[in-house]
Amino acid sequence: MDSEKGVELGTNLESERIVLPARVVEAKPKVPAVEPKPEPPLLGAIAKQAKLVGAVAKRVDEERWQVIRGDRVLNLTDKSRKAELDETVLFLSEPFSRRKGFFGLSDSDFENTLIPAMAPVVGSLRSGVIVIDPGHGGSEKGAVNDSLGLLEKDLNLDVSLRLQTLLKDLGYKVVLTRYDDRLVPLEERSRIANHSNAGVFVSVHFNAALNSEAMGLETYILTSIGALSTNDLNTGGDAQVWPGNAFDSLNFELGFRTHKGLIEDLQRVDRGFKRARFKVLKGLECPGILVECGFVSHSKEALLLNTPVYRQKLAESLARSLDDFAKPRRGDKSS
Ligand SMILES: [Zn+2]
Incomplete structure (x- = not known):
């Protein structure tokens, strides 16, 4: 030359x-x-992102896209953090929107939602021990419904004891962070799980809101490193790495399965599969979730929560999902 x-x-x-x-x-x-030609829309970001996880992206209409792999279908809507995976509501860290001219997910949502949603990790659990954490207790009542005399701490313990029985029947070793009405500090709850060599952790809660119309079910996992939690405004994610973040992908699968199961089994309002940096989830050395099993502040839902039938159904749904998640991942580790 x-x-x-x-x-x-x-x-x-x-x-x-x-x-x-x-x-x-x-x-x-x-x-x-x-000038370099822009790529046609079908080769835009979401199609490329889908291809990278072995999925296919389809534009449904002006605002909506679908990403499909096998029997998993993720529905995305323009400018929205709210998405649907297999007809179950989940929240992205950032809105699905045009990026450099083409629809796409943020890098964080690609990594922390699309990959685990489309290609669930098999992984293996360190034990077949399941730790159940009945939220609150003792002087900490949690949510309260005065007119029915309902205390969240009692509902949490009731569902947890029912769940314990069901999981034991399925052959799991089960440990509770409290067996009676006492206060256990949040750090102590994850410490109990870690000392018990937990394979899976589930924290059981009920909800309350100032808005008396609020009702339904929510399931939380620990927010991924640097990502926004579901309830964060656009104010930057915490970049701190917590022990629980070692299980981001397994947390996703456990949380999604459990939430989907609860919505199908209980037929309550789907408030979504969400992420938060809850103290009780941060220090875990195993996959973990926190379930919010209904609103004691909603006049009608509270009546339902007050029935043993509903609480038994909740426990059965949780047991089924935990078993579905843990069974193929526990190998022959019985404890
Ligand atoms: Zn609570």
């Missing part, structure tokens, strides 16, 4: 001229000087 062609290529650096392949140098003068 000669120096003249090197100049035509927009470089006068000796080293670049030397490494340019002759084929490129000769072809260059024939290429008209036009």
Whole structure:
């Protein structure tokens, strides 16, 4: 190659001229000087992101896209953090929207939602021990419904004891962070799980809101590193790495399965599969979730929560999902 062609290529650096392949140098003068063509929409970000996880992206209409792999279907809506995986509501860290002209997920949602949603990790659990954490207790009542005399701490313990019985019947070793009405500090709860060599952790709660119309079910996992939690405004994610973040992908699968199971089994309002940096989840050395099993502050839902039938159904749904998650991952580790 000669120096003249090197100049035509927009470089006068000796080293670049030397490494340019002759084929490129000769072809260059024939290429008209036009702006690079934008890629057609189907090769835009979401289609590429889908392809990277072995899935296919389809545009449904002006605002909606679908990503499909096997029997998993993720529905995405323009400018929205709210998405649906297999007809179950989940929340992205950032809105699905146009990025550099094409629809796409943020890098964080690609990594922390699309990958685990489309390609669930098998992984294995360190034990078949399941630790159940009945939220609150003792002087900490949790949510309260005065007119029915309902205390969240009692509901949490009741569901947890029912769940314990069901899981034991399925052959799991089960440990509770409290067996009676006492206060256990949040750090102590994850410490109990870690000391028990827990394979899976589930924290059981009921909800309350100032808005008396609020009702339904929510399931939380620990927010991924640097990502926004579901209830965060756009104010930057915490970049701190917590022990629980070692299980981001397994947390996703456990949380999603459990939430989907609860919505199908209980037929309550789907408030979504969400993420938060709850203290009780941060320090876990195993996959963990926190379930919010209904609103004691909703006049009608509270009546339902007050029935042993509903609480038994909750426990049965949780047991089924925990078993579905743990069974293929526990190998022959019985404890
Ligand atoms: Zn609670």
